[in-house]
Amino acid sequence: MSWGQDSVDTIRDLEYVRRRLDGEFVGRDRAVRLLQLAVVCREHALLLGPTGTAKSELISALARHIEARRFSYLLTRFTEPSEIFGALDFEQFRQGTYQVRTEGMLPSAELVFLDEVFQGSSAILNTLLTLLNERRYHNGARAEDAPLISLLGATNDIPDDPGLTAFSDRFLIRLQVEPVGGTDLERLLQVGWEHETRRFTNAVQAAERARGTDPSARTRTEHTSGTVTVERLGRLTLRLKDVDLDPVLGEHRELVRQLLIQGVRLSDRRLVRSLKLVAGAALLRESHTAAPVDLWPLAHIWTDPADRTTVEEAVQAVVEKHGGEPGRRRRPDHEILLDAREVGAPLTAARQPSEWSVVEGLHKLADLSRELREQPPVNTQTEAELSRIIAEVNALLDQFE
Numbered sequence: 001m002s003w004g005q006d007s008v009d010t011i012r013d014l015e016y017v018r019r020r021l022d023g024e025f026v027g028r029d030r031a032v033r034l035l036q037l038a039v040v041c042r043e044h045a046l047l048l049g050p051t052g053t054a055k056s057e058l059i060s061a062l063a064r065h066i067e068a069r070r071f072s073y074l075l076t077r078f079t080e081p082s083e084i085f086g087a088l089d090f091e092q093f094r095q096g097t098y099q100v101r102t103e104g105m106l107p108s109a110e111l112v113f114l115d116e117v118f119q120g121s122s123a124i125l126n127t128l129l130t131l132l133n134e135r136r137y138h139n140g141a142r143a144e145d146a147p148l149i150s151l152l153g154a155t156n157d158i159p160d161d162p163g164l165t166a167f168s169d170r171f172l173i174r175l176q177v178e179p180v181g182g183t184d185l186e187r188l189l190q191v192g193w194e195h196e197t198r199r200f201t202n203a204v205q206a207a208e209r210a211r212g213t214d215p216s217a218r219t220r221t222e223h224t225s226g227t228v229t230v231e232r233l234g235r236l237t238l239r240l241k242d243v244d245l246d247p248v249l250g251e252h253r254e255l256v257r258q259l260l261i262q263g264v265r266l267s268d269r270r271l272v273r274s275l276k277l278v279a280g281a282a283l284l285r286e287s288h289t290a291a292p293v294d295l296w297p298l299a300h301i302w303t304d305p306a307d308r309t310t311v312e313e314a315v316q317a318v319v320e321k322h323g324g325e326p327g328r329r330r331r332p333d334h335e336i337l338l339d340a341r342e343v344g345a346p347l348t349a350a351r352q353p354s355e356w357s358v359v360e361g362l363h364k365l366a367d368l369s370r371e372l373r374e375q376p377p378v379n380t381q382t383e384a385e386l387s388r389i390i391a392e393v394n395a396l397l398d399q400f401e
Helices: 005-024 029-041 055-064 081-085 089-096 122-134 162-170 185-210 232-243 245-259 269-283 290-298 305-321 333-347 355-374 382-400
Strands: 046-050 070-074 111-115 136-139 142-145 150-155 172-175
Touching: 005 029, 005 055, 005 081, 005 111, 029 046, 029 055, 029 150, 029 172, 046 055, 055 070, 055 111, 055 172, 081 122, 122 136, 122 162, 185 232, 185 269, 232 269, 245 269, 245 290, 245 305, 269 290, 290 305, 333 355, 333 382, 355 382
Parallel strands: 046 150, 046 172, 070 111, 111 150
Antiparallel strands: 136 142
């Protein structure tokens, strides 16, 4: 039996979309296939995964390839139902009828994307229950047919809340989305950088158009030394894509691999956008070519504060190996404590220390305490003794009151 030319054409168009998205999103072929299956079967799909795994971008990209009335929204605990379903129709309300205006809102959409879908209030989620299952929206006293094909949702996880069980069950298709970085890092960075350059280029050009200026203008304008206009800054941002990153890609990939092996948590999004920081570092050196010394911003892309020292030390080792500026070395805890004793001992031993010397000593001890805390790991015994010394010196101030 022949499917008919129309069906065959639609299938081939969906396959074209799949291949195109596969080229734009690394390691997301299964997700694309499931999302396509959802819209063909008129079912709802849910992508679960940590922040920075391109869940939202993937759904949005697929939706752009489908000619349908779309609605998308990021739900929060404070999202009002009117933001999703429409505002009250005051004309109808004056005539005694409660009804909301649904034009352009979720009830009139054919394809819906809700980010952080479980963050919505009970009023929103309960209203969605009937709409998702029966394609009906109760607008006041009247039930309206909804043209909804599929609702595609994204979330970090499914809350362990029995009250959300019915809503969660409306999503027939679920997919756990994991970071790609550890398995296909090279392609992730290559494809991701192409996507990132388009993203910031479009953003700058849109901002220029909003200001009524020509985003492609390269004319030099007079300016006061030490000041930078938004227009000039935007033109400089566009030059990021002209920086040659090839000389540092090898070092960058190896550095990232080592960090991931050590258990450092870095999302795909952070890994890709870190290339922009490297390009920016080269640009601010007035160089068209990135060098390993431009990797220094990577020391500051950690996610978990517990990973900070590991990331900083790994990046600094690479930078210094290639002649970069030496970083601040972490002093051992016992050296910091020794300095604290040298500051505190003379003051606590003196019969009548001056108020000025006590205050100066406290300032020095505060600096040592800050140094200890800014460079973890901190030995708890060292921290306790330092706190004791500070308390003893601080108590000396009481005699001046």
